[in-house]
Amino acid sequence: MQVVERIIRDDRKLVSLLKEYVDYKCQFPDCDSHIPDENGVNYVEVAHIKAVAKEGKSVIGNLIVLCPNHHKEFDLGARNIFTQNTEIISGLLNGKNFEINLAYNYSYKIK
Ligand SMILES: [Zn+2]
Known part of the structure; x- marks a missing residue:
C-alpha cells in the first residue's frame, strides 16, 4: 500500500496533465458524467x-481519465482488453465495446 501511495504521489503531475488534455471529461465513449466541484471543474x-x-x-x-462510475466499473467489471499501446486502448467492459484514443495534443502544454 505504501508503494502504491508513493507511485501515485510521484505521478501527480502526469495525472493532472492528462486530466487537462481531455478537458476533464471521462474518456469512456458516450459518457456524459458531470460532477462539477465548487470552481465548476x-x-x-x-x-x-x-x-x-x-x-x-x-x-x-x-x-485513462474516467468518471468515478466508469473507474469503478473498470476495476470491478468483466473486462477484456483487445489493444493497449500508447495510442489506443480498446476492449470490452461488461459487454460494451470501447475504444479510447490516447493521441493527446501534448504540445500545447509542454513547451
Ligand atoms: Zn464515465
Whole structure:
C-alpha cells in the first residue's frame, strides 16, 4: 500500500496533465458524467488499465481519465482488453465495446 501511495504521489503531475488534455471529461465513449466541484471543474479520476498493485506503470498507454462510475466499473467489471499501446486502448467492459484514443495534443502544454 505504501508503494502504491508513493507511485501515485510521484505521478501527480502526469495525472493532472492528462486530466487537462481531455478537458476533464471521462474518456469512456458516450459518457456524459458531470460532477462539477465548487470552481465548476468537472471531477474525473485517472485509472490504471493494469493496476499499480499488479505492477502496472503510470505511463501513457496505461492511464485513462474516467468518471468515478466508469473507474469503478473498470476495476470491478468483466473486462477484456483487445489493444493497449500508447495510442489506443480498446476492449470490452461488461459487454460494451470501447475504444479510447490516447493521441493527446501534448504540445500545447509542454513547451
Ligand atoms: Zn464515465
